[in-house]
Amino acid sequence: MKKSVMKAGLAAVTAMLLITGCSGGNGAAGNAANPTATQTQQATQAPQDTATNGTEITEQRAKEIALENAKVAESDVTAMRVKKEMDDGVWRYDVEFYVQNKEYDYEINAADGTILSVDYDVEDDFAGQANSAKVSQEQASKMALDRVPGASQSNLTIHFEMDDGRAMYEGKIVYNEREYEFEIDANTGEIVGWEEESIYD
Structure with a gap:
């Protein structure tokens, strides 16, 4: 009789262990599957670009x-x-x-x-001084452009001004990634200043 009771008890314990083992296995399998699914989701999501263009x-x-x-x-x-x-x-x-x-x-x-x-x-008294110049602004522009082959009027800025009492045309030519600055005597037409540099300097 005692042997029968012990056998029945062992059978019950064995059955419980088997059930627990199966449940644990399923849980582990579920946990193993979930991270894979999460990683797949993260991989398919495009990274959020927080930079503004x-x-x-x-x-x-x-x-x-x-x-x-x-x-x-x-x-x-x-x-x-x-x-x-x-x-x-x-x-x-x-x-x-x-x-x-x-x-x-x-x-x-x-x-x-x-x-x-x-x-x-x-510039004070600009009109009177400019009108008295012997070299016109158009002539001064041509002198400057002649020194930069290919440049046109659209690449040029020029203006008249008095520099220490001397009538001058000052201007710039920006062409082919180069910048040219010049000064031309408004009475003689002499180019008294000329500088050239890259526009990136």
């Missing part, structure tokens, strides 16, 4: 911003130059233009169009 303003827009701020119509501008350059880690447009005896120089942030600086100069 801002669109820079165009050269034309930089001109418009400067002219609007100066309250000047483009048709009244006698010469204009726009140059994009990096300064202190910021890309900016340098917009320089002339209206009669007034000189305007703007620096505009290329990323958002913010005006970073404005410089404005007025």
Whole structure:
């Protein structure tokens, strides 16, 4: 009788162990399967790009911003130059233009169009001095352009000014990734100053 009871008890314990083992195996298998499914989900998800790709303003827009701020119509501008350059880690447009005896120089942030600086100069008695010059602005422009083969009027900015009592034409030519600065005597036509450098300098 005792042997029968012991056998029955052993059978019950063995059955419980088998059931527990199966449950544990299924749980382990389930846990092993879940990470695989999670990894597959992560692999198929595209990484989120938190960087913003801002669109820079165009050269034309930089001109418009400067002219609007100066309250000047483009048709009244006698010469204009726009140059994009990096300064202190910021890309900016340098917009320089002339209206009669007034000189305007703007620096505009290329990323958002913010005006970073404005410089404005007025030359006294400009009209009388310019009219008395023996060399016209058109002649001075041609002299400068002749020294840069391929450059045209669209690459040129030029203006008249008095420098220590001397009538001068000063200007710049930006062409083929080079920048040329010049000074021409307005009475003799002599090129008294000429500098050349890369636009990236």
